[in-house]
Amino acid sequence: MILVNTDYISGKTFEMLGLVKGSIIQTKNIGKDISQGLKTLIGGELKAYNEMMNEARALATNRMVEEAENLGADAVVNIRYASSAIMGGAAEVIAYGTAVRFIESK
Numbered sequence: 001m002i003l004v005n006t007d008y009i010s011g012k013t014f015e016m017l018g019l020v021k022g023s024i025i026q027t028k029n030i031g032k033d034i035s036q037g038l039k040t041l042i043g044g045e046l047k048a049y050n051e052m053m054n055e056a057r058a059l060a061t062n063r064m065v066e067e068a069e070n071l072g073a074d075a076v077v078n079i080r081y082a083s084s085a086i087m088g089g090a091a092e093v094i095a096y097g098t099a100v101r102f103i104e105s106k
Helices: 030-042 047-070
Strands: 014-027 075-087 090-102
Touching (some): 014 075, 047 090
Antiparallel strands (some): 014 090, 075 090
């Protein structure tokens, strides 16, 4: 599966199959929430939350790819990510794009 954030793939002609997306709402455990909350008092990178968001993006991407595979897609173009806070320590991440199937040149 080819994944790109552009609306084209060099050298490929394709037909659009439709919008595909994957999302997840993820949180860290209470211990991590407390430690990260204390970290905000002294400053610095919130590594546990950074890891959480990286995991969430990967899971959202995998779910988007599964949806594209179910449509028979060869690629997903114009991929975008969005995130929003659901509650303290919990975030939703969504990955979305357009599933496409390659057209053979004759």
